[in-house]
Amino acid sequence: MRSSERLRRRLAAVLLGAAMLAGPALAEAPPQGAATPRRVVSMNLCTDQIAMLLAAPGQLVSVSDLARNPRMSAMADEARGFAANHGRAEEIYLLRPDLVIAGAFASGPTVALLRRLGLRVEVLEPAESIAAIRAEIVHVGALLGRHEAAADLLARFDRGVARSARREDRGRAALYYANGFTSGRDTLAGEILAQAGYRNIAADYGIATTTHLPMELLVMAQPDRLITGARWPGQSRGEALLEHPALARAAPRLAEVTDRDWVCGTPFILRAIEALR
Template sequence: MLIAAVLPAESAPQRVVSMNLCTDQIAMLLAAEGQLISVSDLAADPRMSSMADKAAAYQENHGRAEEIYLMRPDLVIAGQFTQGPTVQMLRRLGIRVEVFPPAESIESIRKEIRHMGALLGREKAAEALLADFDEGLETTASKTRRGRAALYYANGFTSGRNTLAGTILDAAGYDNVAGDFGIDDTSALPMELIVMSQPDRVITGSKWPGQSRSEAILDHPALKKLSFGIAEATDRDWVCGTPYILRAIGDLQ
């Protein structure tokens, strides 16, 4: 006991690399100056990242083990669906890699902010960020129900209540049509069922440049005849479980 008492606490990592869009943003929100040295290339894409302007200040990586190893990190932060071989190779090279699952609920967002704060030795910063997030949620989340809404994406997919998009929809005061068909996660939903359910609002993802056949279903005239028509969602605020979902919630209102 006496020996343990005099051992120094594990020092915070000084050269941190994030290789996942969502961990990029939480790390940028919490890291001390100079502590985070690289984020993924997606973090600088304004179509995908809510912090694209801030990401420009960091060296970008493309999730390749060779490039990350040469940065001499003492901590690498990855997402659950990050390239498995990259994570395995970095660990074989003796580099610490921490993996974050996607945050699909308010509570999981709060948990991951605290986890990131602990990894970076930035617990106080994490608690301050959480306080701001909780205050914003109290102000932004709807206190009344606004009707029924359907989330509808390319290839006819929808998101249920156990997804980040479903969480945003619920916080904005909408009942999710996906629940009428027993869909809790992400699944295909025939357009005919969307139309027959007569939602008050249909929310889709932003369209990307080019001619994608998967997105053609979103232009179907049957969808456009629904009560409020189609509202385009801002993808970058919906992609990751970060405090920026407050903007997505506010936009729906």
């Protein structure tokens, strides 16, 4: 075992022991919401981007390592200006943050340990609609004490949404991903589709969320446009389904849309909407 790995494990054990000893007192400590945080850490790809858009210079000290991935992050270049974290409690604790922003699907034990160590951790639900994106901009702006920056970003986003609003019926479209999944109206992808002026064939089958759609039903629906995610390196059997010749015959137009503009509920969905035009 390398010395760095041994050190990391020892540090994790020390932090866990400290949390167990101090647990009750720290767990009952009042939240630090009154003061504007000076050292903020984000440990979620989507909160990374909202935080980078809103934080004051020097206020945000670390974002997740995924924020640097240009296939997943719309702000990969900007993210390289911040320290990267991997969502581990010990590395985040050593950054001495006074606010940690996590996503709802973050590791529960990590969040619990950080809180027991006395850190303020705010957990945000994923933004799955334009209304939810607006609410998250306001929420993160309040967490950072950046109300004016949030109001400015919100105004620019609202103007973009108004410009992108559908002005014509562009026909019927299908969203189709690896392993034969599709998304309905109650998802971010579904809202992007509707905002661009398309009718989602998922509604024909009573699908409102993200679930499996047999290829036979997609082909029978005969959509005007078929939208799939960008391909990833490797030989994924799940993605091999997207190369099936039946899909090429199912719709006259195929749009391979960059995943990074779709994956998170941020103002960058405006680029995804524009790409569909």
